[in-house]
Amino acid sequence: MANPVILTVDDDPVVSRAVARDIRRRYGDRYRVLRASSGPEALDALREVKLRGEQVALLLADHRMPEMTGVEFLEAAMDIFPAARRVLLTAYADTDAAIEAINVVDLDHYLLKPWHPPEEKLYPVVDGLLEAWAVTPDAASAEIRVVGHRWSAPSFKVRDFLARNLVPYRWLLSDDPEGVRLLDAAGATEADVPLVVTPEGKALVAPSEAELAALAGLTVVPACDFYDLVVIGGGPAGLGSAVYGASEGLRTVLVERRATGGQAGQSSRIENYLGFPDGVSGAQLTDRARRQAVKFGAELLSAREVVGLSEAGGARLLRFGDGTEIAAHTVVLATGVSYRVLDAPGLADFTGRGVFYGAAATEAPSCVEQDVYIVGGANSAGQAAVHFSRYASRVHLLIRGADLTASMSRYLIDQLERIDRITVHPHTAVVGGAGDGHLERLTLCDTRTGEARSVDTSWLFIFIGAEPRTDWLDGVLVRDGRGFIVTGPDLLAGGRRPAGWSLSRDPYHLETSVPGVFAAGDVRAESVKRVASAVGEGAMAVSLVHRYLEAQ
DSSP: OOOOEEEEEOSOHHHHHHHHHHHHHHHTTTSEEEEESSHHHHHHHHHHHHHTTOOEEEEEEESOOSSSOHHHHHHHHHHHOTTSEEEEEEOGGGHHHHHHHHHHSOOOEEEESOOOSHHHHTHHHHHHHHHHHHHSOOOOOOOEEEEEOTTOHHHHHHHHHHHHTTOOEEEEETTSHHHHHHHHHTTOOGGGOOEEEOTTOOEEESOOHHHHHHHTTOOOSOSOSEEEEEEEOOSHHHHHHHHHHHHTTOOEEEEOSSOTTHHHHTOSOBOSSTTOTTOBOHHHHHHHHHHHHHHTTOEEEOSOOEEEEEEETTEEEEEETTSOEEEEEEEEEOOOOBOOOOOOTTTGGGBTTTEEESOOGGGGGGGTTSEEEEEOOSHHHHHHHHHHTTTSSEEEEEOSSSOSTTTSOHHHHHHHHTOTTEEEETTEEEEEEEOSSSOOEEEEEETTTOOEEEEEOSOEEEOOOOBOOOGGGTTTSOBOTTSOBOOGGGGOBTTBOOTTOOSSSOOOTTBOSSTTEEEOGGGBTTOOOSHHHHHHHHHHHHHHHHHHHHHO
16 A cells, blocks of 8 residues: 655745655655645645545645635545645735634644744644544545456446446556456456456456446445335435435435436536535535435435336335335435437447547546547536546537527636637537547538538547436326426316326425326426526425325
8 A cells, every 4th residue: 555645735836845845854754745736736636646545644735826725625625535634824814714714624733834943833733633644544445446448338337437436446458567467367358358356356357337336335235125215316406305305304215327416427517506606526516415415314325227116005116127126105206317329320339439428537538639529519518628628639519509609608608718729610410430449530510511521539428418218107107208207287287187196186396297206307397407406406305205295
């Protein structure tokens, strides 16, 4: 195991070198000392350390930094390494900010600059904090190793599942020396990838998502057979329902097919969510909500797909894909939507091998100095374009319309216009793809003239349409023509309640055509497709659950 990390953050190069020098002089034999020149740079470093399964013992951050203050950095860093000790470097005039930070980020100490001599003003403080951390350090992240081929779709699925569930892992190419050694030790070949190796040395060849979930310590088996509330779907609406349901005393379980967060969880930056003026990544927002739900006692089931819903007297039965069942008084359907498949010749063959649906953040570092193509004109596509522009030589955003104003938020349009590496191509559609083993070329078409052209690229990310994936509810609930779940007053036709409705009252606002079953978020017909509204509907659904239970 590598030495624990001490990270220093200061935008002043002189101060940055001085603090790193003093820390390294005293602790360099036992700790790995890293330094960063800004909060965002330091957060990137922390994420890399986290993925490697290492530990962070101490964070020292200057308060006055232009991109992100020290307090803001420490608050964000808490989500990555909550047990790391936190120190704010301040000037005499910043003592009020330091006092505020004690409440905001549970600050361990603040140091006034300059701290010389360090033997009197720096080392005693750091000694005490490191001793305290050593008693209860971060749990060493289990280093899961994944061996795969660069253009293997199953390998991508494994990496994507682990990344979206915030499980640290180490990625090794199957032709790397260490990758070859692991394959040999497991008795596998390059044709068998992906290979997943646990910290204990157990090797799994092409594991299922359920096996991966169990391997990563995620819960896959429900603790009991009956609940007050079952929430299906772990996006913003589902997490909102789980937090409010559990916090209000309902025995709550959330069931997620892949990973909590949904499409929002894949967003690199959400900048218009209330309460986060500097923006927040989808993964960070999701992780906070997940931990909040667990804190209140909600149970989270991962890698479990619900394939059936039925009534059994006053209970609602939910059937999993493996045939097992759980029951509940009430259900909230928050299954969200999926991106629509881009139906163009050749693309289906390269899914996971150059063609990706959604942000696929695991692929961004591999796009360095290459051309990336993104299809879609909504906020998710714009956020992905901004994210990939940090890696790619050029990002091409392809839209069918004349401009982005009809489908994208103004703040995001302005942001795209300020980034030289991003080019928006109006009236453009992808009509084909080709390559040998992975995507190598795209055929683009001008939707006005029909003129086609070929471009070389290995990267296509698709953000088009929204399909609710509710076929499993056919004949059970009323849905509209596109498959979205109809709720509340929209179920009333000519003042008549839906067929089979068994109660003397009309359906509540978010209630479906089955009493006690509610829908929230993007899967609901006529819903507002925004993170904030999804969270709000998730919370509102719980208030209606209480009303339903009180009337039983």
